[in-house]
Every structure is written in C-alpha cells, then in structure tokens.
Amino acid sequence: RWTQFAVIGLGLWLAASPGVYDVVSADTARASVVAVTLERGLPSIEWRANALALSDMLSGIVLMIFGAMSLSKRTAWFGQWATAFIGIWLLFAPLFFWSPSAAQYLTNLLVGTLAIAFSVLVPMMPGMSMEGMMDKKSIPPGWTYSPSTDAQRFPIVAMGIIGLLISRMLTSYQLGHIDVAWEPFFSGSLADPKNGTEEIITSDVSKA
Template sequence: MLLSPLTFSYAKGTVDPSGGRDLWLSLEQRIQFMKWSDILSGLGLIFFGWRSLTPNRPISLWICCFIGIWLSIAPVLFWSPTAAGYLNNTLIGMLVISLTILIPGMPNMIMYMKMGSEIPPGWSYNPSSWPQRWIMIVLAFAGWGVSRYLGAFQLGYIDHAWDPFFGEGTRQVLNSKMSHSLFISDGAMGALAYTFEFLMGFMGSPSRWRTMPWMVAVFGILVIPLGLVHIFLVISQPVMVGAWCTFCLLAAAIMLPMIPLEADEVVAMFQHMKQAKKRGDNLWEVFWKGGKPFEMNKDERSPTLMQFPQMPGKVYKASIWGMSFPWTLTVSTLIGLALMFAPGLLGFDIQATPSDIFHLSGALIVVVSVICMGEVLRFGRYLNILLGLVVAVGPWLVNSENLMLNIIGTLAGLLVAALAMPRGPKTENYGFWDKYVK
C-alpha cells in the first residue's frame, strides 16, 4: 500500500463518474486523498503488523483489521479516479481483514470462549453451523459480484451497463436523480456491504450465537435492516425513476433470502442474552465475551461441509433449516411478481398512479412472503393482509379508468389477503421463540 501511489499513478488515466454526477470532491482532491490514504494505511500496516508479531497484542491486530476495513471504504468514499486504485484497495483490504481476524482467528478470542452447548437450549438445530453459514457466504459472494458491476459503471470504470430485459433501464436507474442524491455510488456501497457480509460469514465458531453475540448482532444489522433498505430502494425504482434495472433486481433478489436465513441466528443470540440477564450476568460482558453456557450438548445433526461433494442434497437441506415453504406464501410470492410486471405486460402506462400501486404493493408482497418463509418471522405474514387490501382498493380510489387493471387488482389483492391467514408448517423448534411462531 505504501508503494501503490508510485506503482499506480492516480493522476493518469482518470475517469469521471457516469451520468455527469456532481461529486463532493474535485478531481485533484480525489487523487490526493487516495494517495495519502494509501501511504498512511501502508505505514500503519507496517508498524502495527510488526507489533502484532509479538503474541498477545490483540489491539495491534484489531488496528490492522480496521485499516483493512478503511481500505475497502476509501475508494468508494473518495470516488477513486482510477480503476487500479479501486481494485488495489478493495482486494488488499479483504486480504488484511482475512489475515488478521479470519485465518488466524479472532485475536485472543479463545480466552473468552467458554466450553458449552453448540445447539441453543430448546432448539432442534444449530443456526450457526457451517451448513447454515455456507449458503449465506455463497449468496453474499454472488451479491458482491452483481453490485461490483453496477458500482464499476457508476464510478466510471466501464462505459456501458448491460441490461438483458429493460434496455436502457439500468442506465436510467444508475444515473437517476434518486441515485445521484447520494454522495457515494450506491452500487459500490452495495458491493462494500456484501464484502463485509461475505467475510463475516467465516467469522467465529459454530457456537458463535453464544460465544460472540456482538458479531452476530453486527452481522444481523448488515443483513436485516440494511438489507431491507437496499431492497426498498430497488423496488421504488419504477415509481421514482420510471424504469426497471435487471441487475438491481438481481442484487435485491440475492439479498432477500439472506434475511430469513440470518434471522434465526439473531434470535438464538437474543435468547442467550435474555437467559443471561435472567441469571443475573453482566450483559455488557456477555455481549462482548459470550458469558457462561447454560447447557452442554453437541451438534450431531448438522452434516459437515466436507460431505458436500458426496451428499450435496443433505448439506443443502441443512443450510435452510428454519425455513419452510407453505403453499400459501409461495402462491402469494407468485402473485406479487405478477402484480409487479402486470401494468407493463398489459400495455398500461407504467408511470401512472394505479401502476405505481401495483409495482410497490406487488414487490412488498414478494418481500413479506419470502421473509416469512423463515419460521421465526412467520408472524409477519399478516402484513400481506394490509398489502392485499391496498391492491384491491387502491386503484379504484385514484379514479383509474383502466377497468381491467382494477378488477385484476381486486381479485389478486383479496386472494393475497386470504392466503396470509394460515400459518403453514412449523418444522423446527426455537426454544422460547416457539410461542412467537404463530
């Protein structure tokens, strides 16, 4: 990193972001900020890397880790003027994080990890097992690839954003006022978030719901609330921009199943914290150091990832324990998809208010239905009742002249509302959370 500004001149072959976007930094500032960021980061890695060669210096290792995080953020924040700077920073940033806290393990974390249960008390499976995390890692990597492509266009490293279905839709979305309202590239920001999700999938032992509550909480924040924000921004595109973006939809589709897949681990962590509070433990210490276990058990149900080549089906099934697919939610998902694209397919004005109701409500029905396939979030399906009524009544209230569209909305909306009533199967046990699976 120290030699990067000499190896890759950030002042030669510079590019401007797509769509004539106004940046918060001038070109000269972008060049200088990237140069000094690399130099200072390189010096920091040399010094604290040297200090960390001596055992039991976790602070130096964590500082190196945060330098790696900064290197991943800097080219996005400073709108790296060259693709070489972006590539160099993001790849070295990931390597630094991996070499400080992933490959060697968390610094001194073994001192805090108490021996105990691998399966949460009252649960029928381990939500932190490697099969459960494997699918999250794969999804995060796929999302990283898609978002990196979108970010490369916005940052100006490529001249064209290909869209197989909506023609110029991707360019319209990525260069829209909604996108330009952010001071950084939303595509590159998505790639940054997926980078951290991918790396955090490897962090911790198969008991991390108990031994590392802080890490599960951070991972849950990245996946659930920030994932929902990402999805809502994507589904608002036809309303705010008047166009669809295939790869934006693909990124949202990758993020969507990650939410129910991660929710069970967050619930298990929350259960451990609640039990620790009831026992009178110091919650601050439990949050950062895990605390004492409540049971002693072994996870004898989860297959190992080494079995994947011989038994891919078994490992895949273990990766989606905690999710079930009731026919009611499956049909609601299909109806939601149909509502999203119905105005365009039927030849109606996709920028009219009734079409906006179809776009937004249909997308939200899909989001709610897929998320509630996670059994710990099954109670959220009742939101589909409200969304169904909006689709059934909304087009009539805005004085739509498209009678056929109104009738389609009424039938589809009432059907979605009715399908939200049955709970569907409950295939696993979730300790104290069982009473909320209803």
C-alpha cells in the first residue's frame, strides 16, 4: 500500500513543479533550443513551456486522485491502471510539446517512470499474485526452470535501463537541451563537425 501513497506524493510534487523552476522563454532559452524551434517551425518557446506546465499541474492532480482511488479495494483496479496510463503520458508529453526546458523534461521522465513502477510493477498488476509470480517452484509447461527468478529478470531490466538512458540522451540533443550527442564510434571532421549519431538524428529522414 505504500506505493499508492508514493503515487499521491508524486502527484503533489508534479503539480507543484511549475512553481519551482522558471518557465523558459525565448530570452532565457538555450541557443540550440531557439535553433530547433526555428528549424522545425515549432510553436513559440513560451507557448510550449506553458502548455507543458499546465499538463504537469493537471497530471499531478489526476495522479493524486487515482492514487487515492487505488487505496480502495473497490476502485483499486481502475486507479492502478489509470495511474500507469498517466505515467505513460508523462513520458511522451515533453516530446509532444517539444519541451524547451530540460528541467521539465527530466521531471516528467522521473515522475512518469516512478508512477508506472508504483502503480503496476511494484504492487503487481491488479489480479496477479505476488506469491505466484515469485514462487521459484512454479515452472511453466515445457520449461526446465522458472523464467521469473531474479537471475532471469536482471539482464532484461539492466538492458531496459541502458536503453532508456541512451534514448534520453538522443532526445535531449534533438530538443536542443545539450549541444553534443555522445558517439564512441563515428566521430565528426573539421569539414563536418557532426558525428555519426548527430547526422542521423538530424537528417531529413529523421525529421520526416
């Protein structure tokens, strides 16, 4: 049950977050963010920052409501899944609004990830038994071992985290939050300073 109280806390944090950091404007935004805005023909920096701030406040309030609903056995099923869907929206909202603020992007990423984890991963999906999932003696038909042990889960979790960090770095470059995308294999040249990764994720195909 502590996970549902954590979701309520995350909602409160998210709803209050626009008042914690400065909303980015054209005067305070990074030069790379301004360049991306002009290059892509995006709405103004102020409009996108304010739209995401409004999304954060509304999503935070909704998270608190769904977190409270998850505490009741009658509404837990709906509350947990609704919380998970809000978490998914938070992962995509900075991309939908082309967030000009790295702080907003990071806040949405962290709160969205934790909301999903605390709604359906840590307490298990509604209707599933923790004891049944973690029983090492439960071997599915045709298997010689249980695929649910920690040793089986860890490599997948590790690869997922690595993939998330790489995608976050690439997205930060595309949004203009950082000036360089790390590339260990295909470096740039004096004639064309962009490395291989930067060439690909700023290409016409990528923009299309």
